[in-house]
Amino acid sequence: MKLRRGPRPWPVTVFAGVLLAAASWNLGADLKPALAHPVEAERIAMVSAASARFCILAIPAAAIWLLGSRVARWFVTLAAVGFAAYKIAGTIRFGLADGDGTGRLLAGLALNGLTVLLFTPSASRWFAAGGPRDALARD
Numbered sequence: 001m002k003l004r005r006g007p008r009p010w011p012v013t014v015f016a017g018v019l020l021a022a023a024s025w026n027l028g029a030d031l032k033p034a035l036a037h038p039v040e041a042e043r044i045a046m047v048s049a050a051s052a053r054f055c056i057l058a059i060p061a062a063a064i065w066l067l068g069s070r071v072a073r074w075f076v077t078l079a080a081v082g083f084a085a086y087k088i089a090g091t092i093r094f095g096l097a098d099g100d101g102t103g104r105l106l107a108g109l110a111l112n113g114l115t116v117l118l119f120t121p122s123a124s125r126w127f128a129a130g131g132p133r134d135a136l137a138r139d
Contacts, residue, residue, distance in 0.1 A: 023057035
C-alpha cells in the first residue's frame, strides 16, 4: 500500500485523532500500575499487555489515516459493533458492577460511535478515491 497524499476529510482526522488519544490515555493508565508492580515477571507481562492494547487501537487508526485502508475501516467497524454488543449484553446480564460503571460504559460506546464518522459522505468519497479495489491491480 502507498501513503495517501493530500488532505484528509475532517471526519477521518477526528476519528484517527480521538482513537490515538484514547489509546495513549489507556497506555498511560495501564503502565502506571504496571511499572510500580514489585514482581518483575508480572511487571513485564503487564507492560506487554498494555503495549498490545495500544497497538490494537493504534495500528488500525494509522492504517486509516495514513493509508486510507478500506480493510481497516471495516475491521474497526466490526470491532466496534462487537464491543458494543459485548458491553451491552454484559450490562444486561450482570448489571453495572460499580458506581463508575455507567460512565465507563457510556464512554466506551461513545468512542465506538466515532466509527460513524468513517461513513460520512466526505469520508466515503475519500476512501473510494483511494485507488483500485482489485487485489491484483498494479500501479
